[in-house]
Amino acid sequence: MTETKHPTDKLAAVTGGASGIGLATVERLHQNGHEVLIIDRDESAFAVAEKLSSPSLPVYAKIADLSSVDEIARCVESIDEEFGGVDILVNNAGIHPKQADGGPFAVQDITLEQWDLVMNVNMTATFLMSQWAMKEMMQRGWGRIINVASRAGRMYMPISGSHYAASKAAVISFTRYLAGDCGPYGVTANTVAPGRIKTPLSDVSGLGSSQNLHEEFAKSVPLRRVGTPDELAAAISFLASEDSSFVTGSVIDVNGGIFG
Template sequence: MTGQRVALVTGAAQGIGYGVAQRLGALGHHVALFDRDAALLTQAEQALRGEGLDVSALEGDVASDASAKEAIALVEKRFGRLDILINNAGISPSHGGYSQLVEDVPLEEWDRVLAVNLTGTFYMCRHALPLMKARKWGRIVNFSSQGGRMRSLLSGAHYAATKAGLIGFTRVLAGQVGGHGITANCIAPGRIDTEQSRSFGDTDTYLKQLPVGRFGEAADIGDCQDFRVWAGG
């Protein structure tokens, strides 16, 4: 992959999304930062521009098909293309740091977690794919979690269901788009040191179970994502 590409990162105002956007910007690509938190989004845009990176902010909610469509349309209008889509946006209600019993999960919370974590990725992909297919090149990276691969004592059933669903979704997507010069990959991190993960509490007990003795950092994910974006040329 050579030259500047155009990337869009969801949930880019903080945490993993911010780290990924920072890494893509450092590689010389333009990065559209998509997030629903206007204040944090502005701070992220200013901070990354302060590092000399080529970024722009897009306020919106991945859980809205109309918002996802508008974000992709704005990128197309400005650049005429979208090369890289990073679906990172996600939520995981903490409830004191422990997984809720299934029967205790409020219906509205279940619906919101599915809408953001799983359906939002579907919305973003369905609107981005026509642009990528037209250019016969694209890279899609969807963020799952270890919570989608094994039982988690911290995350609820709704979070686990969405993250497992993303793995299956990405497998099907990869098979459908490969012939168009597009790759689709999934990254499933363990616990990363973000504001969201710190809300789960009892970090000392969790840290004792980790051979390296520390949580992952957003920069670690950026390095992994580099490979996924570069894979296949």
């Protein structure tokens, strides 16, 4: 057993924690009593951390572009030095490139460069961050890894690009195997698969009013609305908690009931 150098009980790291689902997750985990570390490429992460921090329960921020293997290596090295690893890791950072008019890229229009970028941020970063975090979690005998996939990784969605969908399907499959490898050491790994959630990522204003598009989409959702970032944070919070102690390798669909 290695000793964590940081006094916190359970430190949670959230990638992409400066916006949308990640930000709601940071707020929730902080409300649950965790010290939280935001990892984001956007420098607004510092202001978010400052705003949420309290003297007894800090929120930290590190800037890293997770599309870069070198930046990931630099980032996790500095986390190891400062905190001695993390207890909870939420791999949430993700991108979904769209056409200028807000529509998805068809397979025939995706360049190798675009393909690689989506895979690097959505999948390779999830793999590298999990591989790093699980080692210390396994030594400590407790850990939670929660990966954010998408409904697009579960089924065909005309509004999604195939690179995005493939990366999210890979996240789901990867997480099952991750759960298999870290389970014997007391570490769980699960996926959440959001449906349409109102965040900057799903804002396709290029196609007209984003609100109207959300309303149009909502007609096909059994609960007749799109989701909120906090509804994702609630599922992630459960998976990060002791309450989910016998849940691993699972996918929680948070999509208002839309499965077709």
